Amino acid sequence: MPQYVLALDQGTTSSRAIVFDERGRVRGMGAQPLRQIYPRPGWVEHDPEEIWLGVRQSIDAALAAAGIRAAHLAAVGITNQRETTLLWRRSTGRPLGHAIVWQDRRTAGRCDELRARGLSPAVREKTGLVIDPYFSATKIAWILEHVAGAQALAETGDIAFGTVDAWLLHKLTGGRLHATDLSNAARTMLFDIRRLCWDADLLGELGIPAAVLPEVRPSSGLYAETDPAVMGAAVPIAGVAGDQQAALFGQACLVPGTAKNTYGTGSFLLMNTGDRPVASGSGLLTTIAWGLGDTVQYALEGSIFVTGAAVQWLRDELGLITRADETEALARSVPDTDGVYLVPAFAGLGAPHWDPYARGAILGLTRGTGRAHVVRAALEAICYQSREVLDAMAQDAGQPLQCLRVDGGATVNDFLMQFQADILGVPVERPEVTETTALGAAYLAGLAVGVWAGPAALAGQWRMQRRFTPGMGEAERERLYRGWRRALARVGGWVEPQ
Numbered sequence: 001m002p003q004y005v006l007a008l009d010q011g012t013t014s015s016r017a018i019v020f021d022e023r024g025r026v027r028g029m030g031a032q033p034l035r036q037i038y039p040r041p042g043w044v045e046h047d048p049e050e051i052w053l054g055v056r057q058s059i060d061a062a063l064a065a066a067g068i069r070a071a072h073l074a075a076v077g078i079t080n081q082r083e084t085t086l087l088w089r090r091s092t093g094r095p096l097g098h099a100i101v102w103q104d105r106r107t108a109g110r111c112d113e114l115r116a117r118g119l120s121p122a123v124r125e126k127t128g129l130v131i132d133p134y135f136s137a138t139k140i141a142w143i144l145e146h147v148a149g150a151q152a153l154a155e156t157g158d159i160a161f162g163t164v165d166a167w168l169l170h171k172l173t174g175g176r177l178h179a180t181d182l183s184n185a186a187r188t189m190l191f192d193i194r195r196l197c198w199d200a201d202l203l204g205e206l207g208i209p210a211a212v213l214p215e216v217r218p219s220s221g222l223y224a225e226t227d228p229a230v231m232g233a234a235v236p237i238a239g240v241a242g243d244q245q246a247a248l249f250g251q252a253c254l255v256p257g258t259a260k261n262t263y264g265t266g267s268f269l270l271m272n273t274g275d276r277p278v279a280s281g282s283g284l285l286t287t288i289a290w291g292l293g294d295t296v297q298y299a300l301e302g303s304i305f306v307t308g309a310a311v312q313w314l315r316d317e318l319g320l321i322t323r324a325d326e327t328e329a330l331a332r333s334v335p336d337t338d339g340v341y342l343v344p345a346f347a348g349l350g351a352p353h354w355d356p357y358a359r360g361a362i363l364g365l366t367r368g369t370g371r372a373h374v375v376r377a378a379l380e381a382i383c384y385q386s387r388e389v390l391d392a393m394a395q396d397a398g399q400p401l402q403c404l405r406v407d408g409g410a411t412v413n414d415f416l417m418q419f420q421a422d423i424l425g426v427p428v429e430r431p432e433v434t435e436t437t438a439l440g441a442a443y444l445a446g447l448a449v450g451v452w453a454g455p456a457a458l459a460g461q462w463r464m465q466r467r468f469t470p471g472m473g474e475a476e477r478e479r480l481y482r483g484w485r486r487a488l489a490r491v492g493g494w495v496e497p498q
Contacts, residue, residue, distance in 0.1 A: 003074045005446045006062065006235070007438035008055055010080045010164050011243060012101065012265040013312075015054035017062035018435055019073075020442040022451055024461045026435060028068070030061025037098060042105035042347070045098035048086050051164065052171050059231060070233040076172070076226060077239035077445030079246035079437050080164035082187045085139035087212070088167070089153065090160050093175050096147045099164070100139040103266075103305060103347045107138035108356040112497060114138075119205060126192045126199050128277055128286030130354050134303065136163060137189035141206045157211040163187070165240050166214045172237060174227035179215040181240040182296060186288040191216070193277060193288050196296065218291035219245070220444040239444030243437045244268040245289050248299060250440030251405045251431065252462040254455050259393070259401060261386055262437065263408035263416075266350070267307040269389045270299045271397060282392035283352025290444065292455070300396055302351035302389030306360075307382040308410050310344035314378055320371050328415045331376040339364040341487035342377040349492070352392045359494040363487045379413070383420040384484040390424060403427050407436040414468075422472035423481065432463040 003022040009015075013036070019028040032054035037045040063070060083102035088095045100106070111131045114123075123131050133139075140161050144151045153159045162170065166180045185191040185198075190208070192199045198213050217223060219241045225234040241249065244262055248270045251260040256274035261267055270289070277286045277298040289299040311327060314320045321327060341363050348356035362374065394400050403426055410416055411430050421428040433439055446452050470477075 003451045004066065004068060004072055005075050005077060005442040005451060006059070006073050007077045007079065007442040007445070008059070008168060009243070009438040009441065010051060010055055010078070010168060012081045012103070015051060015058050016438065017055065017058035018438045018442070019062050019066040019068065020439060022446075024433060024439060024442075026433065028062045028064070028066025030058035030065065032057050044101040044103045044347075046084065046101055048088070048095040048099050048167060051099070051167065055168060070226070070231040070235055073233075073235045074451050075236045075238040075445040075449045077441035078165050078168055078237065079241050079243045079441035080168070080184070082163060082184060082242040082244065083134055083136050084164050085136045085143070085161070086164065086167050087140065087143050087150065087159055087161050088170070090158050093170070096143060096150055096159070100143065102134055104139065105133050105347055105356050107133040107142050109497065110138045110141065111356070114205070123189060123202070126194075126202065127189050128186070128193050129189050130285070131189070132354055133356055134350065135187060135189035137202065137206055137208070140208050140212070144208065151207070154209045154212050159212050160214070161212040162214055165242070169223060169237065169240070172226045172230055173224045174229065176227070177224045179217055179223060181217055181219045182288045182291040183219055183242045183245040184240070185216045187242060193286070193298070218293060220290070220292050220448045222448055236449055237445070238448035239441050239446070241290055241441060241444055244270055244301065245299070246440030246444070247407055247437040248272065248289055248440065249443055250436035250438070251407060252459045253405065254459055257397070257399065258405075260405040260407065260436075263307060263382065263406065263410035265307070265309045267304040267382060267386055269302045269386060269393065271393050273298050273300055273397070278396060280392070280396045282395050283354060284389070284392050284396055285351065292447070300393055302393060304385045304389060305347045305350045306344040307385065308408070309346070310342065310378045310381060311410070313344070313346070314375060320375060325412070327375050327379055328413045330372045331379050331415045334370075334372045334376060337373050337377045337380060338366065338369060339483070340369055340373045340377045341484055342374065342381050343487050343491045344378065344381055345491050351389050353492070355492050357493045357495040357497060358491045361487070361491045363490060379416050380419055382410070382416060383423045384481065386420060387423050387481065401426050403429060405429050405431065407431065407434050417468045418471070421468040421470045423477055425470050425474070425477060427470070428468040429464050430466045430468070432465040
């Protein structure tokens with residue numbers, strides 16, 4: 001009988017469920033969009049109950065599409081938008097309010113205070129991260145401070161914090177489990193990635209009671225069984241990982257030096273660095289890739305806040321396109337951007353700059369600039385930002401990148417993939433299965449229950465669909481990139497700190 005694993009991929013703009021078989025093939029899929037809530041400029045929120053409803057509906061749709069029931073599943077794996085912060089009451093299971101999304105910038109001032117107090121070296125040494133609103137720590141502190149009675153309830157132990165994986169574990173198990181995995185814990189700015197524990201000093205600096213924190217477990221292993229009332233059967237939940245680490249695993253980047261780029265709302269480049277954390281001197285993050293049993297692997301990461309979201313902006317706010325897939329033909333309709341650069345710093349700049357006060361801009365406009373030029377500039381900006389991070393990664397790792405594996409929805413755009421190869425000067429490889437984030441979650445869960453014998457068996461399943469080789473000359477590549485650097489210099493520190 002075939003063996004099936006259900007992967008729950010809860011992302012920034014949608015919730016999806018995908019059924020994979022033992023060969024890593026998609027057998028059924030369900031998806032629901034997720035509403036974005038913008039209460040104030042720089043604030044981004046999600047409704048936790050809407051997240052859960054979308055996941056439940058996606059599960060039903062995926063099982064129906066695969067023609068199976070929950071009882072046929074060998075395991076469930078979870079992967080999630082990272083850093084997004086939820087707090088709920090243990091006594092009632094009800095959220096304290098909306099989730100604060102990873103893109104949210106409301107705690108920039110608090111981060112400035114922490115840096116002014118000289119905490120940056122300790123945060124970098126313990127967590128591998130930089131002090132930035134991106135991470136969960138200051139989001140937790142903000143909710144405890146601004147929701148009436150939350151701090152007092154947290155002190156009594158009635159408040160639970162979680163990233164989205166912990167919220168889904170809570171809901172899937174009928175409230176029985178409060179846990180997260182190593183990869184998600186590593187994104188909170190509260191977890192010591194070397195000692196593999198929550199850090200009491202950082203909790204104290206932010207006034208966060210330890211009682212709110214989830215138990216931290218390996219990324220692959222038996223967490224619990226689903227509540228039969230939720231899915232219709234008790235199914236082992238056996239894998240959990242943040243979306244970017246799951247994509248690294250799903251891309252079979254299992255040995256040091258292998259790297260991937262996921263093109264989603266933002267773009268996230270990770271390089272496997274093996275069993276030792278590599279400190280970055282170039283503005284990258286040092287993070288936990290995953291935990292398998294007693295072993296932990298680490299990664300260097302560059303987080304780009306806005307890439308695919310820039311295409312959504314062209315569609316939803318500017319009305320330059322009606323569908324994302326129109327961008328390829330529009331970009332090809334002009335020979336170049338005619339000197340136009342779009343810097344999509346709508347939520348500040350992530351790696352390697354870490355400037356929460358930067359803002360977006362379109363530069364180089366002339367009377368001859370048209371819709372196609374702006375659309376092409378938005379696609380090229382994705383590739384320029386990726387090059388910045390990959391250059392920093394090569395410097396930190398002490399070796400040049402030889403090849404880049406890619407995944408995410410935007411990889412269907414051949415123009416984007418070719419320009420990425422051109423501006424990097426290295427080949428870009430697109431796999432047959434582009435749902436590698438969900439596949440990584442499925443792999444982690446399936447390993448724990450014996451669907452796959454070990455990581456080596458997974459590496460043999462990776463298959464390339466197309467390889468994009470650089471076709472641009474070195475002089476042209478560097479000329480275009482210099483223009484990007486000039487444009488980038490114009491947007492830094494645009495917003496005055498409050």
